[in-house]
Amino acid sequence: MKKYLKDLEAELKKLNVSDEEIAEILADHKEMLEEAQNEGISDDEMVSKFGDPKNIARELYEDVLEDDLSQKAEPVFGTESLQGYELMKSIQVLDGLNKVNISLVSEDVIYFPYEGESIEVYVRGKFNEEEYKINFKDGEFKLIKSKGIVSFNIFGKKTPDFGVRIPQCHLENFKLSLVSGEGDIAEIDADVVTLKTVSGDLKVSNITSTTKVEVSVVSGDVKFNNLSSGKLEISTVSGDVSLNKVKLDEGSFMSSVSGDINANSVKVPEIEFRTVSGDFNGQEVYCDTVVLKSLSGDFTIENSNKDHKIEVTSKSSLSGKVTIK
Amino acid sequence: MNAQFKRGIVELCVLSELVQEDMYGYSIINNISEHIDVNENTVYPILRRLTKEGYFTTYLKESNIGAARKYYKVTEKGFRYYLELREQWDHFIGGVYAILNKGGKKNEEILKRFRSRTEKTER
Numbered sequence: 001m002k003k004y005l006k007d008l009e010a011e012l013k014k015l016n017v018s019d020e021e022i023a024e025i026l027a028d029h030k031e032m033l034e035e036a037q038n039e040g041i042s043d044d045e046m047v048s049k050f051g052d053p054k055n056i057a058r059e060l061y062e063d064v065l066e067d068d069l070s071q072k073a074e075p076v077f078g079t080e081s082l083q084g085y086e087l088m089k090s091i092q093v094l095d096g097l098n099k100v101n102i103s104l105v106s107e108d109v110i111y112f113p114y115e116g117e118s119i120e121v122y123v124r125g126k127f128n129e130e131e132y133k134i135n136f137k138d139g140e141f142k143l144i145k146s147k148g149i150v151s152f153n154i155f156g157k158k159t160p161d162f163g164v165r166i167p168q169c170h171l172e173n174f175k176l177s178l179v180s181g182e183g184d185i186a187e188i189d190a191d192v193v194t195l196k197t198v199s200g201d202l203k204v205s206n207i208t209s210t211t212k213v214e215v216s217v218v219s220g221d222v223k224f225n226n227l228s229s230g231k232l233e234i235s236t237v238s239g240d241v242s243l244n245k246v247k248l249d250e251g252s253f254m255s256s257v258s259g260d261i262n263a264n265s266v267k268v269p270e271i272e273f274r275t276v277s278g279d280f281n282g283q284e285v286y287c288d289t290v291v292l293k294s295l296s297g298d299f300t301i302e303n304s305n306k307d308h309k310i311e312v313t314s315k316s317s318l319s320g321k322v323t324i325k
Numbered sequence: 326m327n328a329q330f331k332r333g334i335v336e337l338c339v340l341s342e343l344v345q346e347d348m349y350g351y352s353i354i355n356n357i358s359e360h361i362d363v364n365e366n367t368v369y370p371i372l373r374r375l376t377k378e379g380y381f382t383t384y385l386k387e388s389n390i391g392a393a394r395k396y397y398k399v400t401e402k403g404f405r406y407y408l409e410l411r412e413q414w415d416h417f418i419g420g421v422y423a424i425l426n427k428g429g430k431k432n433e434e435i436l437k438r439f440r441s442r443t444e445k446t447e448r
Contacts, residue, residue, distance in 0.1 A: 025373070028350060031395060032365065035351035038390055049354065051366045059366040 001033045011057030014092055077112045082163045085122035091136045092118045093167055099140035100166065103177040107145070108161040111185040113168040122163035141166065178202070197222070215241065234261065256297070273299060289313045294320040335363050336371050337414055340399070340407040343381065349394035372397060380406050
């Protein structure tokens with residue numbers, strides 16, 4: 001019983017529950033445990049009646065967190081506060097956070113770092129904890145929709161939306177994978193950033209990457225605003241990708257079937273663009289060389305600084321127009 | 326079962342126990358777990374939350390064995406909440422049964438009807 005109470009206390013402390021409240025919760029449990037002992041129930045019965053101390057703590061967290069939250073202001077994500085979201089999980093980051101992996105299906109997700117010490121996951125709408133893996137282990141934070149779980153949607157629920165805040169830091173890897181949900185992510189500082197979406201739209205702002213940013217999209221639209229990286233690799237089927245204020249040290253590889261790439265204010269040594277019927281529309285795109293393979297897509301760059309020379313080193317275009325002026 | 330859904334049902338059960346008489350935590354858990362599969366980690370957070378929301382008050386009472394027990398007592402506000410939940414539940418579960426019992430309660434009857442219907446369409 002002592003161990004049980006100790007474990008419970010430790011878990012509650014992790015959550016910054018007030019001392020007063022911890023004392024109360026522990027006293028209540030001490031009473032109930034003593035009662036059970038007096039009854040002389042077996043250890044097995046004890047476990048089934050009280051459960052794993054860890055689980056109890058988790059169930060209590062939720063309750064305590066809800067109470068806490070009702071007194072707190074809404075969390076601020078970037079410049080907006082999240083209305084209707086509730087704090088579902090808070091994980092104190094003790095050892096270095098260096099990877100983030102978010103993989104969802106139809107849920108929307110908003111992601112921002114902030115000046116705090118915990119990873120915070122907020123949720124809006126019907127949420128069933130069993131359907132998600134949310135943890136922080138070996139420096140990696142994961143928010144993953146478990147595969148193969150058929151949810152029992154008795155009240156015709158829609159999937160929940162997530163808001164995720166992490167302490168500001170430099171990451172090795174940031175991965176985001178969505179199917180039909182929409183993503184709004186910002187302020188990422190990482191070696192490698194990998195973004196995938198099937199039909200959901202993505203809004204990505206203020207990304208600093210030392211190595212590369214990879215984007216793969218089927219039919220969703222992706223908007224980048226303020227990106228600096230070594231390389232940028234874009235692969236799209238029919239979704240449009242727009243780039244605004246992008247600076248790349250090494251180069252950019254873009255492949256598209258019918259999606260367009262719209263670029264505004266881009267600095268990069270080399271652009272390689274392969275497409276079937278997608279267009280590349282560039283304004284203020286300052287690159288030195290262009291490698292182009294197009295079936296019927298057009299390639300256009302319009303710059304105000306006419307002194308900057310752009311060389312098309314390899315061109316193979318069947319019916320697409322190439323205009324650089 | 327959907328955790329949120331189960332929580333709502335257990336909340337109604339807790340209220341229902343306490344409108345009968347004042348009880349201490351462990352006896353509430355015992356009474357409820359006799360009938361449905363729940364344990365302390367579902368019941369206790371509900372007790373705590375409903376107390377904070379003013380649906381229950383608590384008082385200590387000496388027991389003949391060991392220390393004093395914390396008893397939970399339903400307030401006027403708690404009782405109104407119980408009535409409200411109870412009505413929602415009756416309405417909901419009544420609706421569910423109306424659907425489930427369409428065409429009879431017995432599985433044999435339902436099977437018979439199912440067979441005769443499918444045979445007709447196959448012909």
